[in-house]
Amino acid sequence: MTENDRSDWALPPRTNLPYDSPSAEELIQAVKEYLYEDLLPKNTGAEKWKLRIAVNALSLAIRELTEKDQDLKAYGAIMSELGVEDEAGLAYKIKTGELDNDLTNLHEKLFEIVKRKLKVANPSYMSEDSE
Amino acid sequence: MGSNAHSLSKKLSEVLERVLGNTTITEPVQLSGGANRETWSFDAIDVEEQTHPLIIQMDRPGMERLEGTCAREAKILTVAKGKGVPVPKVVLSGHSKHFHGRSFSITSRIPGETIARKILRDDQWELARQNFVADSAKALAAIHSIEETDFHDVEVEITHDPLQTLELIYDALTDPHPTFDLAFRWLKKNRPEPTGFSFVHGDYRLGNLLFCESGLSAVLDWEIAHFGDPCEDLGWLCVRAWRFGGFGKVAGISGYESLLNHYGKESGRKIPIPTLQWWEIFGTLRWGIICLQMGGDFRVGRTNSLEIAAIGRRVAENEYDLLSTLGEQQL
Numbered sequence: 001m002t003e004n005d006r007s008d009w010a011l012p013p014r015t016n017l018p019y020d021s022p023s024a025e026e027l028i029q030a031v032k033e034y035l036y037e038d039l040l041p042k043n044t045g046a047e048k049w050k051l052r053i054a055v056n057a058l059s060l061a062i063r064e065l066t067e068k069d070q071d072l073k074a075y076g077a078i079m080s081e082l083g084v085e086d087e088a089g090l091a092y093k094i095k096t097g098e099l100d101n102d103l104t105n106l107h108e109k110l111f112e113i114v115k116r117k118l119k120v121a122n123p124s125y126m127s128e129d130s131e
Numbered sequence: 132m133g134s135n136a137h138s139l140s141k142k143l144s145e146v147l148e149r150v151l152g153n154t155t156i157t158e159p160v161q162l163s164g165g166a167n168r169e170t171w172s173f174d175a176i177d178v179e180e181q182t183h184p185l186i187i188q189m190d191r192p193g194m195e196r197l198e199g200t201c202a203r204e205a206k207i208l209t210v211a212k213g214k215g216v217p218v219p220k221v222v223l224s225g226h227s228k229h230f231h232g233r234s235f236s237i238t239s240r241i242p243g244e245t246i247a248r249k250i251l252r253d254d255q256w257e258l259a260r261q262n263f264v265a266d267s268a269k270a271l272a273a274i275h276s277i278e279e280t281d282f283h284d285v286e287v288e289i290t291h292d293p294l295q296t297l298e299l300i301y302d303a304l305t306d307p308h309p310t311f312d313l314a315f316r317w318l319k320k321n322r323p324e325p326t327g328f329s330f331v332h333g334d335y336r337l338g339n340l341l342f343c344e345s346g347l348s349a350v351l352d353w354e355i356a357h358f359g360d361p362c363e364d365l366g367w368l369c370v371r372a373w374r375f376g377g378f379g380k381v382a383g384i385s386g387y388e389s390l391l392n393h394y395g396k397e398s399g400r401k402i403p404i405p406t407l408q409w410w411e412i413f414g415t416l417r418w419g420i421i422c423l424q425m426g427g428d429f430r431v432g433r434t435n436s437l438e439i440a441a442i443g444r445r446v447a448e449n450e451y452d453l454l455s456t457l458g459e460q461q462l
Binding site: 054057092094103 | 160161162307308309310311312313315316376437438440441444445447448450451454457458462
């Protein structure tokens with residue numbers, strides 16, 4: 001490479017305008033790799049256990065940032081299909097028996113919300129489901 | 132913040148003086164596990180050069196909801212030991228200014244393993260796994276033989292209607308999770324006959340049990356022991372969270388029938404499978420609400436513990452288990 005050849009210096013576009021790169025997700029990922037690759041192998045016992053929890057928490061945070069928009073949209077759609085504003089309204093309807101004739105549908109809708117939550121919180125939980 | 136090991140040694144030597152005399156304390160090592168309390172392992176060497184392997188547990192700072200539990204638990208351990216339940220020996224317990232007035236208990240340290248994933252997977256624990264159901268049936272029958280009159284200086288809560296008690300907690304949190312409401316509705320509609328009334332450990336599961344290679348050597352963590360239906364302990368042992376990825380319904384180790392047969396022989400109580408399943412569903416709901424409550428402790432700033440924060444996100448696991456199980460039942 002000659003001194004004047006700068007042909008491969010072009011940066012990819014920023015993904016998190018109006019901010020600079022790296023994005024929140026990328027920063028969390030970098031911290032996670034630091035904990036996992038640098039700190040975890042140097043620790044034992046209770047500290048190692050806490051570091052694992054920390055690494056898992058950061059993985060969860062990244063999934064949340066990635067999935068939140070579409071999960072919130074699905075959540076809102078299900079609430080309106082069930083004719084309620086929010087979970088408080090839905091809980092009230094279940095308690096008072098208003099949905100007793102629609103339990104199969106209710107079960108299906110709740111399952112969709114919960115699967116989306118779990119896919120963010122702990123995705124391997126569903127694949128490990130051995131029942 | 133937790134305690135630091137060096138200042139802890141000094142405090143331990145001072146509090147232990149009245150039971151062991153002058154002692155030298157080895158550097159305490161913090162043990163993993165236990166979201167509500169701190170646990171440290173250490174040795175106290177007395178003037179006759181005898182080594183006492185010990186464990187200290189302290190309630191976590193900021194968790195006022197749980198205050199007094201370590202000291203109370205020590206009294207329960209003493210009663211359980213008298214009834215033949217395998218438990219550690221209590222050396223000292225109470226509240227101390229040394230631990231910021233938090234309640235603590237110091238017990239003998241029995242060698243062995245508590246970590247569920249090791250017990251479930253490592254070859255070393257093969258025999259302990261084989262004996263698990265028989266050992267547990269025996270320990271549970273002994274726990275369930277403890278009577279109200281066995282307690283003199285400690286108040287033990289009586290739970291006549293655990294479902295109602297749980298719903299009061301859930302309602303008080305005012306953080307609605309409709310899956311939980313659906314589960315309450317199902318549990319109320321399908322209540323089984325009581326299987327009896329007895330002392331209940333309340334948290335009998337892997338993680339709270341100590342094993343030697345041949346099997347169960349001690350039942351730990353009695354902080355939520357109470358009087359109620361003995362089947363509550365059996366159902367709790369079947370909750371998916373306490374299978375730690377293992378395949379059997381009972382603690383990831385065995386099936387329902389094996390537990391019920393062994394327990395029937397030891398206790399004389401014949402429990403039908405649907406009754407056990409009702410208590411398992413109750414247990415799943417209970418663990419879900421505990422996760423919600425612990426996440427809430429972090430949310431309101433009662434604790435800054437990362438472990439407790441992470442438990443808040445485990446609510447969804449229980450919702451998933453409840454919906455999976457209820458899907459197989461008549462809704």
